[in-house]
Amino acid sequence: MNETSPRLGVKVWVATALTGLGLSACGGSGPDPEPVAAVATEQACKASATLPGIANAPVISEASWVPANTEKPASTATTFLPAHCVVRGAISPRTGANGIAYATKFELRLPENWNRKFLFTGGSGLEGTLPAAYGVTGGPKTALEQGYAVVSQNGGHDNAAMPLPWSFGLDPDARIDFGYRSIQQTAQTAKSFVATYYQRAADKSYFDGCSTGGRQGMAFAQRFPDMFDGIVAGAPVFDFGRVVAARLWGWQKAAALVTQEPGSYPRFHEAMPEADRRLFQRGVLAACDATDGVVDGIVSRPLSCNFQPASLQCTGAKTAECLSADQVRLWEAVMSGPKDSQGKPFQVPGYLTSREVPVAGYRIDPAWMTSSGQAARITGQG
Numbered sequence: 001m002n003e004t005s006p007r008l009g010v011k012v013w014v015a016t017a018l019t020g021l022g023l024s025a026c027g028g029s030g031p032d033p034e035p036v037a038a039v040a041t042e043q044a045c046k047a048s049a050t051l052p053g054i055a056n057a058p059v060i061s062e063a064s065w066v067p068a069n070t071e072k073p074a075s076t077a078t079t080f081l082p083a084h085c086v087v088r089g090a091i092s093p094r095t096g097a098n099g100i101a102y103a104t105k106f107e108l109r110l111p112e113n114w115n116r117k118f119l120f121t122g123g124s125g126l127e128g129t130l131p132a133a134y135g136v137t138g139g140p141k142t143a144l145e146q147g148y149a150v151v152s153q154n155g156g157h158d159n160a161a162m163p164l165p166w167s168f169g170l171d172p173d174a175r176i177d178f179g180y181r182s183i184q185q186t187a188q189t190a191k192s193f194v195a196t197y198y199q200r201a202a203d204k205s206y207f208d209g210c211s212t213g214g215r216q217g218m219a220f221a222q223r224f225p226d227m228f229d230g231i232v233a234g235a236p237v238f239d240f241g242r243v244v245a246a247r248l249w250g251w252q253k254a255a256a257l258v259t260q261e262p263g264s265y266p267r268f269h270e271a272m273p274e275a276d277r278r279l280f281q282r283g284v285l286a287a288c289d290a291t292d293g294v295v296d297g298i299v300s301r302p303l304s305c306n307f308q309p310a311s312l313q314c315t316g317a318k319t320a321e322c323l324s325a326d327q328v329r330l331w332e333a334v335m336s337g338p339k340d341s342q343g344k345p346f347q348v349p350g351y352l353t354s355r356e357v358p359v360a361g362y363r364i365d366p367a368w369m370t371s372s373g374q375a376a377r378i379t380g381q382g
Contacts, residue, residue: 041112042067045085048110048197055192056185058089058106068112073134073142081134081144083112087193088130091185097171101161104182105154107133108190110197115147118194118202120187120228122209122216126165127155127178137208149202151190155212156182180219187220187227210234242346249338253330271330276323280331283312309335 042065049063068083086109093103107130119135121143135143135150143150156177157168168174187207195201205228209217214236220227237243254271261267272280288305289295299305309331314322323331339345 041065044197045087045110048085048087048193051193051196053192054196055188056091058091058189058193059093059103060087060089062086062088073132073136073144079141079145081142082147084144085110085112085197086133089189091182091189094173096174098167100167100171102157102168102171102174102177104156104177104185105130105158106151106186106190107131107153108149108151108193109133109135109144110149110194111144111147113147114149114198116200116203117148118191118205119143119148119150120183120190120205120207121150121152122183122207122213123153123155124210124212126168127153127212128157128159128162128165128168130154135208143208149190149194149198151186153182153186180216180223183216183220184224184227187224204229206230206232208232208234211237215240245346246338250334253333257326257330272327275320276327279312279321279323280309283307283309287311 045063045065047063049060064086066081066084066086069080071081072079073081086107088105088107090103090105093101096102121131121133121135123131131152133144133150133152135146135148137143137146157171157174159165162168168178191202191205207217207220207228207230209215209232211234214233215238217231217233218236218238221231221233251266251268254268255266258267258270284299284305284307285297287307288299288302289297291304292300294300309323309328312323313325313328318324337345
């Protein structure tokens with residue numbers, strides 16, 4: 001879905017997935033402008049640690065030069081990155097609740113041959129780590145390889161400083177940072193740094209993110225619509241509170257059926273071991289795969305799927321070919337969706353009805369945990 005802001009003309013692309021995405025799609029199909037003069041030299045890079053007048057006065061911890069053909073964007077990559085400068089720093093460092101250190105950390109990569117464009121890459125999950133600012137596009141080349149100046153950030157908190165990854169939520173300012181302030185400040189700082197470093201502002205600025213990054217893209221569009229010329233918002237996680245509540249609903253139902261060692265989490269995977277997840281998946285596919293006229297292992301018409309978990313319930317003792325009564329009740333509760341303390345159901349973002357989520361979705365993903373503690377992203381798979 002494409003939407004254009006009537007006030008500022010910023011283009012927003014909302015996608016359910018980012019596959020095979022080339023950044024030329026963000027800025028049109030025309031050729032990139034000729035690179036500017038190569039001011040991004042090793043000497044200029046090292047001197048950038050003390051550039052004056054950068055927005056939000058970041059504390060620069062590193063400004064290092066990466067020669068061409070010395071670093072790859074991934075271990076499986078077949079090509080090397082071009083020569084570029086890597087700048088890492090922190091915005092608004094502070095000591096927060098419980099004495100935990102907070103800061104919006106960022107990484108900015110500035111190519112030697114700049115195409116006069118800037119890309120902000122979004123985060124994922126609850127953030128708390130600083131991903132490399134390569135600008136992965138889903139295509140054969142990263143944005144950095146295409147000549148973009150690229151920035152990434154950590155969401156305003158550092159998991160390494162937290163007792164648990166979600167502990168930042170106990171700090172009111174950290175919640176604001178996660179919501180929008182960290183991306184706002186990072187964009188301001190990075191664009192200011194780019195303009196000072198290259199001695200000219202970027203001609204075009206884009207944002208690209210998926211999941212939490214998609215939410216960040218929509219936050220930019222809503223709160224700071226003049227920040228970018230185009231935004232790609234893939235699978236945006238809207239209404240975070242309801243999404244998390246749906247996950248907790250599944251966890252609570254599973255926790256009631258499993259053991260818990262002192263001082264640890266419930267052993268969620270005991271509620272629905274992998275073999276039983278696969279059994280459930282086969283039952284769903286048998287009932288609903290053909291509703292679209294093609295038997296292909298995919299439920300393409302979920303609203304036409306009337307699968308009932310009770311059809312898999314054992315008539316006697318639990319066996320590998322059936323589910324226990326407790327497991328059936330667990331599936332029924334999760335498929336019907338979360339309810340509030342008065343028993344009233346509420347809508348989970350992204351799903352029209354409970355029948356739309358019989359195979360995969362936030363209502364079901366986290367309820368059946370593997371022994372490693374990682375959620376089964378798709379029912380029947382680890």
